[in-house]
Amino acid sequence: MSDDSPGPDARRPLFERLAALLLRVPEDREQLLGVLRQAHDRSLLDADALSMIEGVLQVAELSAVDVMVPRAQMDVIDVSEPPEAFLTKVIATAHSRFPVVEGDRDNVVGILHAKELLRMYGGEEVDLRDLLRPAIFIPESKRLNVLLREFRVNRNHLAIVVDEYGGTAGLITIEDVLEQIVGDIEDEFDFDEEIDHIVPVEPCAAGPRWRVRAIAGIRQLNEIAGSALSDEDVDTVGGLVTDTLGRVPRRGERVEIDGLVFEILRADARQVHLLLVERLASRHPDDQGAARD
Incomplete structure (x- = not known):
């Protein structure tokens, strides 16, 4: 008579099985990730948990600086504007919070919660400045894990990112940080517009950089980056990187394709979601001549 009862390993609780897998203590982050991926391969972790x-x-x-909304992409309100001038923007963008500036984007005077604008329709005479809450300023180098902890402790949802000279570099929200962990958080007001698929970020020494969604079209990236990536076999940037590697890319991996470097910012066990794209540092003229020969 065959014995169909599960083996002793299958009956052990999940955490015990994971603990057994981790008995050999990883020596660095890469070894730890390797162990976790083995756990996924053995069905101890599902793809979402691993991601x-x-x-x-x-x-x-x-x-x-890696995930912020760049200065040029920020939706702001000027404190000198009359309500009828900025209410259209508030409705169109559907954000819950807006940086309020005076004069230019380097002079952020506070944060406006959109719900506070309801008071303007309650018959009250309200000065916009009275509705503002203090803005939180952080440096570009602020680590996301530290920022997330500060967001939670101080109950803040938005911070203004400043550069080394004190100018506004961009903004970052608690949602931007959480999306690095759980993936894109979309609500009923989010729209999948192509203009948001490729966003310029702070340039590096080699030149411009872009934060690119994996679903962005290769032709769109070629137009923006001035590249000549082939779209004969695949249509999207994520598909191109996956096809080049011959497997699903992993977070933190970098791959060079035709003069561009693609770094995986977010991916799960099934597909890549977000990439950082930058130009390769220019080669020395002699090297370029040698390459042509």
Whole structure:
């Protein structure tokens, strides 16, 4: 008679099985990730759990500048504007919070909660300045794990990112940080517009950089980056990187394709979601001549 009862390993609680897998203490982050991926391969962790754990580990390595909304992309309100001038913007963007500036974007005077604008329709005479809450300023180098803790402790949802000269570099929200762990958080007001698929970020020494969604079209990236990536076999940037590696990319991996470097910012066991794209540092003219020969 065959014995169909589960073996002793299958009856052990999940945490005991994970503990057994981790008995050999990993010596560095890469070994730890390797153990976790083995756990996924042995069905001890599902793809979503593995992706979130990888996200938690990566958050400690990313800074505000890596995920912030760049200065040029910020939706702001000028304190000198009359309500009828900025209410259209508030309705169109559907954000819950807005940086309020005076004169230019380097002079952020506070944060406006959109719900406070309801008081203007209650018959009250309200000065916009009276509705503002203090703005939180952080440096570009602020680590995301530290920022997330500060967001939670201080109950803040938005911070203004400043550069080394004190100017406004961009903004970052608690949602931006959490998305590095759990993936994109979309609500009924989010729209999947192509203009948001490729966003310029702070340039590096080699030149411009872009934060690129994996679903962005290769042709769109070529137009923006001035590249000549082939779209004969695949249509999207995520598909191109996956096709080049021959497997699903992992967080933190970097791959060079035709003069561009693609770094995986967010991915799970099934697909890549977000990348950082930058140009390769220019080669020495002699090297370029040698390459042509």
